[in-house]
Amino acid sequence: MTKTAITPTRAENYPEWYQQVISAADLAENSAVRGCMVIKPWGYAIWELIQADLDKRFKKTGHVNAYFPLLIPLSHLEKEAEHVEGFAKECAVVTHHRLVPDGKGGLKPDGELEEPFVIRPTSETIIGESFSKWVKSYRDLPLLINQWANVMRWEMRTRMFLRTSEFLWQEGHTVHATDTEAVAETIQMLGVYADFVQDVLAMPVIKGEKPCFERFPGAVNTYCIEAMMQDCKALQAGTSHFLGQNFAKASNIQFQNKSGEMETAWTTSWGVSTRMIGGLIMTHSDDNGLVLPPRIAPYQIVIQPIYRNDEQRDTVINYCNSLKQDLESQLFAGNEIRVHIDDRDIQGGAKSWEWIKKGVPLRLEVGMRDVENNAVMLSRRDDVGNKNSIAKSDLINGAVKILTKMQTSLFAKAESFRNERMTAISSIDEFNKFFAGDKNVDRGFAVAYAVDEVGIEEFIKPLKVTARCIPLANNDVAGACIFTGKPASHKMVFAKAY
């Protein structure tokens, strides 16, 4: 294939390629509102699949859904000092509650509020208000709540899915009687995220703890899952926070223990957002557009009927309908295979490319010849340009196997891509060389001994590198911090990041 469906290619201009993939797959578009995007049906369908799968996992771990207000009284946000400091710079503020004619044919805000509201950048404080009323006794604990919501953070520079002013997410908020229980919850949910992202989105992630200077404002510990994109930059795909008693104190979440004494509770919060879709795009897609792992594809199989007249149409469509039914009766990853027949009256080539760019795993072309032979023409998204005739029965019996294989091979490919770009660094010189120099060379993740101290920031900031995390796995090692020379009890991962 000489011509690619997406221009520029990844190698030519990665950020522009990313935009073009989104546009070509019809996932989303910019809106009239600065920094906010419109998520179009194909993009939203991916989000719905993410929601459905995660929601099941949350329920399985004992959580229930609820909904809290969009508007947070300013005084609530002020209660936790670090929290305010962290979010103050990016809050949208509601100051009026009505509009009146401005005398020039337009409208102007009127009715100034006594106390302004902040549009939630996250909901710890407003949920804390409710939790303080809900929690009275040790019998009310643990309290395990999740909310699916939109939030707003006034960002300076936005990028579709990766960073928009308004975004969709889920935020879990839990209350526990002891710190150990709350820490266990924090780690458990990090595991839920990691399993989901790896199994469903086929994105390999590193589970880790954020260094102290990267913590969520107000948290005691912040944990994360970090993924590597195809341009070798890191993307945080989810976070889980142990909030200690900071928010419980601020919101007065107390309970009476078994001996009748009042105790302050321990809380956690954890979230993933539509940003994951950005990560999904940048992990698997190629120069022909979006590539979707089968488990997250809104349609896993698209059937394209081919015919020349009404008589042929009847025959072909009947064949397609029964094929669709047979495929849908197969279970892939616990769900019916999602099959779509595209009978739109548009040119075959254009139609094929549309589904390629949308990332559909399998495409089937069905014409008279196939009907006669009891076969179909099969094309795979991971092998654009080739198609093979396959017996109808073989396809029906083999579809689950093919989808499973595509799912695991996408993960394997992304995993080896990442592993090849993780480099052990043993001195500050090496560190500087790794990240400095030619901007166009992708450098990946640097792994080095480093102490978890604010002081090391001054070594990494000038290079526009961030400390991504202290990996949780296989990290009970000791060595000298490459920046300070102090003894470090763990290694840290560094990278340029989104």
Place this chain on the structure above:
RNA sequence: CGGGGCGUAGCGCAGUCUGGUUAGCGCACUUGUUUUGGGAACAAGGGGUCGUGAGUUCGAAUCCCACCGCCCCGACCA
């Protein structure tokens, strides 16, 4: 908020420097015919407050002034 760029059909642009018929091109769209197994061809159509406002002029997309919006680069971030 600093530095640069751009606003002309749904999208991408030309035209602006040097003012002058009815504002044009490609893609997309509509209709028709022929096509159709890997991005079809021909023909005929529809679609414009030239970002907004004020000015110069016989005449403004074009020149002047003000304003608005967007994009890129820097300081902040899931």
